[in-house]
Amino acid sequence: MTTSSNYPSSKGFLIEVPLYEVVKYEDADLDLGRQVVYFNETFDSYCPECNSHSIFERYWGQNKYISYESAGWVNRGVFSIEVMCTRDRRHRLFFIFKAVEQSLQKIGQLPSIADLNLFDIKKYSKVLERKYFSELTKAIGLATHGVGVGSFVYLRRIFEFLIEESHMKLSQEQAWDEEAYKKARMNEEIEMLSAELPDFLVENKSMYSILSKGIHELSENECLKAFPIIKVGIEIILDEKIDKVNKEKKLAEAKKALSALGGKI
Ligand SMILES: [Zn+2]
Numbered sequence: 001m002t003t004s005s006n007y008p009s010s011k012g013f014l015i016e017v018p019l020y021e022v023v024k025y026e027d028a029d030l031d032l033g034r035q036v037v038y039f040n041e042t043f044d045s046y047c048p049e050c051n052s053h054s055i056f057e058r059y060w061g062q063n064k065y066i067s068y069e070s071a072g073w074v075n076r077g078v079f080s081i082e083v084m085c086t087r088d089r090r091h092r093l094f095f096i097f098k099a100v101e102q103s104l105q106k107i108g109q110l111p112s113i114a115d116l117n118l119f120d121i122k123k124y125s126k127v128l129e130r131k132y133f134s135e136l137t138k139a140i141g142l143a144t145h146g147v148g149v150g151s152f153v154y155l156r157r158i159f160e161f162l163i164e165e166s167h168m169k170l171s172q173e174q175a176w177d178e179e180a181y182k183k184a185r186m187n188e189e190i191e192m193l194s195a196e197l198p199d200f201l202v203e204n205k206s207m208y209s210i211l212s213k214g215i216h217e218l219s220e221n222e223c224l225k226a227f228p229i230i231k232v233g234i235e236i237i238l239d240e241k242i243d244k245v246n247k248e249k250k251l252a253e254a255k256k257a258l259s260a261l262g263g264k265i
Helices: 010-015 029-037 113-126 132-144 148-169 179-185 186-192 199-203 205-212 220-264
Strands: 020-026 043-047 053-059 078-083 092-100 102-108
Touching: 010 029, 010 043, 010 092, 010 102, 029 102, 043 092, 043 113, 113 132, 113 220, 132 148, 132 220, 148 186, 148 205, 148 220, 179 186, 186 199, 186 205, 199 205, 199 220, 205 220
Parallel strands: none
Antiparallel strands: 020 102, 043 053, 053 078, 078 092, 092 102
16 A cells, blocks of 8 residues: 655755655655655756756766665655756755754755745746745745744735735725725735736635635644635736736837838838
């Protein structure tokens, strides 16, 4: 019987699992631990030195040694895993682990998980106010260190700001019912703003009911669980903004090119 779904993937353990989280492997699953300790896969990740995504593979140095015994890593103590960018083999990512009995713990890494993740959200700095963009990076940094409530508060502020932007726009319209909006809960607000918000958000508005809860009602774990959902909601709103900006830019360019052409014919 395998319980592999209870464990992070080998790649996930390197680049997604927060530092200091202890993963204990059952006797039957020691081989999954071995796949981390003797990590030998290629994977896609952001390379800070290329400043783009690249494919990474294990750098073994002089020490390539694979134990085929599942239990070979138990109680191994502190060890490091180095992976290299296949675009330029001098670009490396470093991970330090500790194996005590049948448990593995990541105790250090360079660059940080936040640095590896932040590249993918950089594009949003163009469509999000500087203050809120900085809060988005803080939220991700906190969440990657297992800080639930703190990271959630930042995301909630950004989400509410984006909802409020749509509210400001629609409240200018004749048919707008401000009294009803004031009384509405978060999922009803999203419904009322449906003309301005992405369809995905409107269709899945029940996901955001957690935003109506008071900060004191939320547990650390609830916040960490809700974090990816709220983050995706924010990203979808921002993706639409980027699309809109790009479309307007293209239209303006096409118009300019057309009028230049018209002048010649
Ligand atoms: Zn690189």
